Amino acid sequence: MNDATRDIEMLASAPVLLVASDFDGTLAELAPRPDAVRPNLEALDSLRELGELPRTFTAVISGRALSDLSLHLPDEKDLKLFGSHGGEGSWRLTAMTPEQKSTLVSLTQGSHSLAARFAGSLVEEKPFGVAFHYRSVDRVVLPRLLMEIQKLGEQFPNATRLRGIEVVEFLALEANKGRCLEWLTSHVGASRTVFLGDDTTDESAFAVLRAQDIGIKVGSGETVANRRIADPAAVGVFLRALADARKIAIERGTADQA
Secondary structure (H helix, E strand, C coil): CCHHHHHHHHHHCCCCEEEEECCECCCECCCCCHHHCCECHHHHHHHHHHHCCCCEEEEEECCCCHHHHHHHCCCCCCEEEEEHHHCECCCCCCCCCHHHHHHHHHHHHHHHHHHCCCCCCEEEECCCEEEEECCCCCCCCHHHHHHHHHHHHHCCCCCEEEEECCEEEEECCCCCHHHHHHHHHHHHCCCEEEEEECCHHHHHHHHCCCCCCEEEEECCCCCCCCEEECCHHHHHHHHHHHHHHHHHHHHHCCCCCC
């Protein structure tokens, strides 16, 4: 029995199972523009089936704004959505103070001014922050752009700066996927949790997993996750196998031994 088969059997037999995932780069391939992504249908179908099973909960925790995430994952009543790195959703952080709102306005204005100077830049405005995408920026000028982004962030030391795959995001208040996943695990009473993610912003979620949980890093790069798979297509295959195994475990009454 290989590690993947053993993991699936262990998760499938959990009395209460939580399956949580990032969106971009995990449930969907990365795209040059955030609005151009297309979710992996096998992954979404499997998450939907998992969420319909007894004592099984599913969630997507994304850096996207909740309103944006909902456009890509509509009408998924059994799939809990959390946007802004967990700051929006069924659980959200305290509303921004006037000072935080002012910081966000200034960061957004500064980001747009910077984007106007570097062709290929894309500014994504969010309820609690602003993301500066540079995937399409000329590699020759990229070091200078990154220096300018750093200077912008240094003007607002109380803002949280998150570095992702060819994106830097500034948050006017503190939020991370780890805090959200900890709350969600406790809220549903999960015996076991599996979290899948591809980006550096997913590391906070991997870091809060317990000994009986599984973290799956999608793609390359350093990680504290204890498992790794190749890409969103492999995520679809994994979730399909997990959904099938979970159904069998529940039907046989073996989902009570973890």
